[in-house]
Amino acid sequence: MSEEFEIKNKVAASGLINFDLTDLVPKGARKGIDLKDFLFMEMILKEKDFREKVAAIDTEEYKDAYVYIYNSADAIVPLWAYFLLTAKLTDATKKIVFGSAENLEIVLMHDAIKNYDFSEMNGKRVLVKGCTDKAIPENAYVELVENLKPIVKSLMFGEACSNVPIVKN
Structure with a gap:
């Protein structure tokens, strides 16, 4: 040519x-955790029940995932609850944020x-x-x-x- x-x-x-x-x-899975699933009647945080539910989480489900924690219930959740949940998951996940899937991105x-x-x-x-x-x-x-x-x-x-x-x- x-x-x-x-x-x-x-x-x-x-x-x-x-x-x-x-x-x-x-790259990696995105997973959300709704705090309402940890509340009594999806409204009230009872410390003992909350701690038991957090302790029962299988962290393998969140291995190397990007996680966002949110609260779809109209309930007041004390800040220590986020500490407790994050402490449970932090060794398994790549990143944890509070907010929506959009906030995570x-x-x-x-x-x-x-x-x-x-x-x-x-x-x-x-x-x-x-x-x-x-x-x-x-x-x-x-x-x-x-x-x-x-x-x-x-x-x-x-x-x-x-x-x-x-x-x-």
Whole structure:
């Protein structure tokens, strides 16, 4: 094939770094624990009963999982209950948070971004992928920009064929 008809990948030749936030999503099971299941009549925390139910938890069920603890009952739960439940599970799980499954994903992405080495993007043109097959919390994009803005030459969002310029340094 002659050079005048050669197909060239201009995106690859541009030095543009394509960054997909889904690559940072931690792999592993997500499991929720509803405190109402530990309450008497799903309303009242009786310390002795609560301690027995926590002690009876099979931690293997939560091995290497990401766990979120929530309370769907309209009940006041003392803070020590969260301490007790977390102490039981912490050696088996990868991470435990209080809140919803969505809160868990926000925390996981925060940790992933905080621990990611962005040095390869220093002084480079970076395109953050816009369309993903996994749900990414909006806060992850906010934190990503906080980390990338000071170090990149330019930051864009979207796809190579259609992107939105965000920052030019």
